[in-house]
Amino acid sequence: MKRSQLPLCNLRAHKSRTLILLLIVTLEAFCALSGQLLADGFRSSLKLTEARLGADIIVYPSAAKSKIAEAEVLMQGYPVSVSKNRSMLAKLNECENVRQVTYQLYLRDTTGELPRWIICYEPETDFVLSPWTVQGKANSILLGAGIEAEGQTVSLFDAPFSVQDTLLKTDSILDNAVFVPFEELPRLIVAAKDAGIETYDSYSSELFSAALIQTTSHEEAEVAANWINVYIRKVKAIRSQDSFQVLAIQMNRQIRMVVGIAVFAWLIFLFAFLLAFSMNVRERLPELRLYHTLGMCGREITQMILLETLYLCILGTAASIPLSLCIKLVLPSGSAVLPFILRTLVLTLLAGILAALASTHHVLREKHALSQQ
Numbered sequence: 001m002k003r004s005q006l007p008l009c010n011l012r013a014h015k016s017r018t019l020i021l022l023l024i025v026t027l028e029a030f031c032a033l034s035g036q037l038l039a040d041g042f043r044s045s046l047k048l049t050e051a052r053l054g055a056d057i058i059v060y061p062s063a064a065k066s067k068i069a070e071a072e073v074l075m076q077g078y079p080v081s082v083s084k085n086r087s088m089l090a091k092l093n094e095c096e097n098v099r100q101v102t103y104q105l106y107l108r109d110t111t112g113e114l115p116r117w118i119i120c121y122e123p124e125t126d127f128v129l130s131p132w133t134v135q136g137k138a139n140s141i142l143l144g145a146g147i148e149a150e151g152q153t154v155s156l157f158d159a160p161f162s163v164q165d166t167l168l169k170t171d172s173i174l175d176n177a178v179f180v181p182f183e184e185l186p187r188l189i190v191a192a193k194d195a196g197i198e199t200y201d202s203y204s205s206e207l208f209s210a211a212l213i214q215t216t217s218h219e220e221a222e223v224a225a226n227w228i229n230v231y232i233r234k235v236k237a238i239r240s241q242d243s244f245q246v247l248a249i250q251m252n253r254q255i256r257m258v259v260g261i262a263v264f265a266w267l268i269f270l271f272a273f274l275l276a277f278s279m280n281v282r283e284r285l286p287e288l289r290l291y292h293t294l295g296m297c298g299r300e301i302t303q304m305i306l307l308e309t310l311y312l313c314i315l316g317t318a319a320s321i322p323l324s325l326c327i328k329l330v331l332p333s334g335s336a337v338l339p340f341i342l343r344t345l346v347l348t349l350l351a352g353i354l355a356a357l358a359s360t361h362h363v364l365r366e367k368h369a370l371s372q373q
Helices: 003-013 015-052 086-094 182-194 218-231 243-283 285-293 298-329 337-365
Strands: 057-061 098-109 116-121 153-156 159-162 177-181 210-215 235-239
Touching: 003 015, 003 298, 015 243, 015 298, 015 337, 057 218, 086 098, 086 210, 086 218, 098 182, 116 182, 153 177, 159 182, 177 182, 210 218, 218 235, 243 285, 243 337, 285 298, 298 337
Parallel strands: 116 177
Antiparallel strands: 057 210, 057 235, 098 116, 098 210, 153 159
């Protein structure tokens, strides 16, 4: 038998010993990998929650402010029957705290059994509707969760319009709204006129009912809202509530707690692996003496034990992957899994090498440990 085959032969020959060590390594790798996936899942959930809360600031024409209570304002856009020209918001470009702006225009369709809001939006600048879509991108006609499509179409002003996607349930007035890209506005106006509604004849994509603003940071929202209210006339800027900041603090605490528990559990299994491997080497001392008698030096014996450990670490990490992926299935998609697997493998290999070196150190240190009969 070749010496290179000894590590695998030793693992196969002592099945009970191998299974115990493999179980410990698998649990150790599971703690490392699942801890990373949980933390990444929580971070992804936090980002998705932040995106779904909508804009940091919503700007209405002053005439709309009297129509809604500030506590009822949705940061995805609360429909109001007011429209103004976008030119009145030209000074927004001068506010250094504004990062992104998207516009919405609100129309009311009263031709059906139940009146519904039609919200025109800009797919190219939208950042408030996309997180609520099933496909993850708002670029076509969308239905609120409370509206059932008629096949692949929806009736607007008694005219059929093709529907491409649906919003998830928001538990708000938006569940009964239809979202239409601005490019479809001319067709909407024609349909409204054919239905006998002349109100929208003068409407165009240059009008807005609400401007939704994303600031450079959440902390700058109040500063930007105050700037808009001072320097831009005939509009009212309303900033989002502080509920997200509270949620972010709570979720960050949960992330730290999950990481702390995973690290603590990993250290426990690392200690268990060190202890088990140390006991294993001491029990194998007669076997190691035999290898020494057959011509193997201390360095070759250490290499053999290191190879056994590396095989165990690779197998243990592979066994932990299906268990850890079950956790990822119940969390929002975050980063790719492969980097976490590679990181876990490196950690497990380092722990295994440490255990192997520490366990064989006393054998190499004692001059007569291997030669003693």
